[in-house]
Amino acid sequence: MRPDHRITAVIIGAGHSGLAMSKRLADGAIDHIVLERDEVASSWLNQRWDSFTLLTPNWQTRLPGCSYEGDEPDGFMTGAEIAAFIQHYADTVRAPVRTGTAVTSVRAADDGYDIVTTEGTWRCRCVALAGGACNVPSIPPFADAVPEAVATVNPLRYRNPGQLPEGGVLVVGAAATGIQLAEEIHSSGRQVYLSVGEHVRMPRTYRGRDIQHWMEAIGRLDDRYDEVEEILKARGVASPQLVGTPERRTLDLNCLTGAGVQLRGRLGAIRDGVALFSGGLRNHCRLADQKLGRLLDEIDEWIGANGLDGEVGPSERPEETQVPSSAPLTLDLTSGEVGSVVWATGFRPDLSWVDLPVFDSSGRLRHDGGVVDAPGVYYLGAPFLRRRRSSFIHGAAADTADLAEHLAAHLAGQV
């Protein structure tokens, strides 16, 4: 195939990850282009619900060479605000973005790769895959067994409770998205059932500071992918139960059950229109409480070791999660009681356009901290890619620094 263009590096995706990589390559004088099928920051504009706010505070919204400069460092941006921040970043770093250009194939070529797009083909020596790790809802295979009369929706398409048909709602999944949607839908006057598996409980503030302040302080977010045990498990950990509101309130299972949301165990199957839940709800809640206790112990120790006990609020422990003594193990989806199911069961990347032998037998991309198992190919923005903070906006700075350095070494024939 004769390419239409030749360039040293192609970055696929103009979200914050791709743009941060563009800044790194520009700093290293590596010519490149950023190909974007839609528009800059499109995931924040098109794949978030109406009331969405970041769960990371404004002071944590930072990219290489650019941080939040507004007068509400402890506030939380809406989807439109973070999209504007990212667009501003693209303008400031003068990222060479081509919007409306969807990559349909990445293939090996004689001296690198051919990037086939809806607007022609680019031949390059290096590729950065920054198409997003959360662009496809991860939904269990038995979702097909939901009765036809019951509507289903995933968080990338959910906008507000008004779009759901009449009736109760089963929200499946109790990570950040699941608990936020359960609360919003319940507040709209519907009965909500929340299916809870393994989850990560977190208070919004602790000892007077945002929990993210302490996560940064104790170094938890800098845990490295090549130092933790069981990195695959760590990469699958659910997002913490947090919401970003002006009053910085905590949203946990106790708040939800106090308001009238009914908890159920992990959804394991749907048979003959009946949702079947595991009996492990109590265990999952105990485990989350224990893990939270260990995190708070670690924060207390850090505060003590740094002589800050007199400067911050007192050490405290949240009430343990209240679990109903016998949560029903079934919910009949054919009874008319439930009108819709919300699959808040996580997300996964869409890499279907990568036509390279870089996937393992489970379909997972083979990479070592973002250095893909094909020379000159890099991956960005995935959970715990190189550090615990990797999938967050504030994770792009360190990851792109490492990966741009590797890319430059590859071009120089040093790796």
Ligand SMILES: Cc1cc2nc3c(=O)[nH]c(=O)nc-3n(C[C@H](O)[C@H](O)[C@H](O)COP(=O)(O)OP(=O)(O)OC[C@H]3O[C@@H](n4cnc5c(N)ncnc54)[C@H](O)[C@@H]3O)c2cc1C
């Ligand atoms: C519900 C939700 C809440 C989140 N909340 C927070 C939060 O509070 N704080 C935080 O720091 N992080 C949060 N994240 C995590 C993370 O910051 C986002 O997932 C972020 O959007 C990832 O940025 P990215 O640049 O890696 O990918 P994306 O923002 O998804 O950007 C990828 C871009 O690539 C484009 N693209 C994809 N495929 C192609 C192709 N084949 N050809 C051309 N272009 C393509 C897409 O159109 C998109 O614009 C959240 C994620 C989700 C899903």
